[in-house]
Amino acid sequence: MTSGFFEGIEKVRFEGVDSDNPLAFRHYNPDEVVLGKRMEDHLRFAVAWWHTFAWEGGDPFGGATFERPWHPQDDMGRAKLKADIAFEMFELLGQPFFCWHDADIRPEQGNFADNLRTLEEITDYIGEKMQDVGTKLLWGTANMFSHRRWMAGASTNPDPDVFAFAAATVKSCMDATHKLNGENYVLWGGREGYETLLNTDLKTELDHMGRFLNMVVDYKHKIGFKGTILVEPKPQEPSKHQYDYDAATCIGFLRKYGLEDEVKLNLEQGHAILAGHSFEHELAVATAEGMLGSIDMNRNDYQSGWDTDQFPNNTPEVALAYYYVLKAGGFTTGGTNFDSKLRRQSIDPDDLIAGHIGGMDVCARGLKAAAAMIEDGGLETELTNRYSGWETPAAQAMLESNLDDITARVLADAVNPDPRSGRQEKLENYVNRFV
Structure with a gap:
């Protein structure tokens, strides 16, 4: 029995470039073979639970615009309804993966014990849905930036009690990810940074962040988690300056704290733009150092100075991104997560489907273009010639x-x-x- 939220929307199918059906794939054919591998297995698409289901349509100047049957997100009944509708959408799109923060899938309880209880309950429920639908978990992570307790950071917080709460939260989220057979675990330091240097001890905060990440790696091995630990660079917003500024900064940090063989990067196109880079720059840096793990595929509005998280629609940019992914040998445990959200005026259920269809089609076109460049070898020939001396x-x-x-x-x-x-x-x- 379905919820009725997507009533009238049929399973999305590949209909080819001549289709005028707005809810059909024109370029993404999961079974098409590209460089000897199915397109679905190259791209490894994932839906982001937070932007797709938890985000309510607010922006810095206005509140929620979406009216969803699981709003307000304050009890377990609505959390389970949200999960039901999420898996209905995964089935409609044929999505192989999804990703979550703990706060996306369970209501905030205000204390760790109740957060742990509701997280365990909802992940048991999600595990049953995964068995029924076949969609897998690309990665889990902890939201340590939204609640007021995190206003001065998590692992970098000057209060040791907040550090402890963060450690317990990450442990619970790693346990949940492991239980659901997640293929990666991500740490994104949403408030691991500073607003002013006047009240910030940089060395202490960085040392604490490095020690925290070493604890995460130790726990991964203790529980036998076979997935990859990932960190996600972002230069600013909400903090004035975040310690995980870009790929190069993160690689230097990981080497300083002896983590370069244990942790890889989850790179986002929108964050690259905020750092003043192109996405292919960040990918080139990561692949040159053997540190590419996974990607969040979205875009920012080039006329806006903040993280707008829009679905990708620029095929040339996406093609160059996948060119570096393919040069690195393609994804192993990683994939293409749509860390993308609808515009706050796009309020209908089919807008959710259309946004993902468009992003998947653009990625398919980009992948095929990248594969064609790899097969042709023109760029590699130019590089070889330029450095031949x-x-x-x-x-x-x-x-x-x-x-x-x-x-x-x-x-x-x-x-x-x-x-x-x-x-x-x-x-x-x-x-x-x-x-």
Whole structure:
């Protein structure tokens, strides 16, 4: 028996590029083989429980615009109704995965014991739904940023009692993720940062954050969790400055605290923009260091300075993102989570379906374009040619040399190199052939 929330909406099917059905896939065909693997297995799509079901349509200047049958989200009956409707949507879309924060799936109780009780109850219920529908958990995480207790951070909080509450909360969420056979566990430091340096001890807070993450890794091994621990970079918002600023900052942090072999990155397109980067930049940094774990695929409005979390609709950007994912060998435990939300004026149930259809189609087009570039090899050929001078014995020897010997060589050979074109316009034209 269904809830009736999606009444009149049929299971979404692939109908091809000529379809004019707004609730059909035009590009995403889960069984289409790309580079020897089914498209569904490449992309590993996941629905974000928070933006899709928990978000009520508010913004910094106005309250809720969505009127859902599970609102207000303050008791277990409505939490279970929300789960029922979530799995109905997963079935309609054929979604292989979903993701959650603890506060998305259970009502806030105000104390840890009752939060733990309701989390265990709702994850038992969700586990039954997973068995019936077949949708799996890509990752779980803890919301340690919404409640007022987290206003000065979680693991970085100056109050040791808040640190303890955070540790217990993460343990409970790791247990729940493990129980549901989740493939990853994510830590996003929504308020791990500062509003002003006037009241902030940076070294202490970073040391506490590093120790906290080491505890998480230790607990992963204790319970036999086989998934990947992920951290998610974001530069700001809500904090003025967050410690997990971008991919490079996170990699440096993980190395400082001895975690580089235990933790990988969950990268989000919207967060890359807030950091002043492109998404492919963040992916290139992570893949160069072997640290790519998973991605949140969304976009920000380039005319807005905040995290708008819109569904992706820019195929060239998405194609370059998947180009780096494919170059890294593709996802293992990770996948493509739609950390995306409807616009607050998009209030109908079918808007939820249409938003995901559009995002999935754009990702499918991007994946196929990226795969075509990989198969063609044009970008790799250009890279090989541009750096070919370093393949000579003399160039390799120089890297093991010193400034005195290199200077003597320059003087002896009268080296006066002519610059060579970077061919950027030609490379951009090359990419546009595929997208």
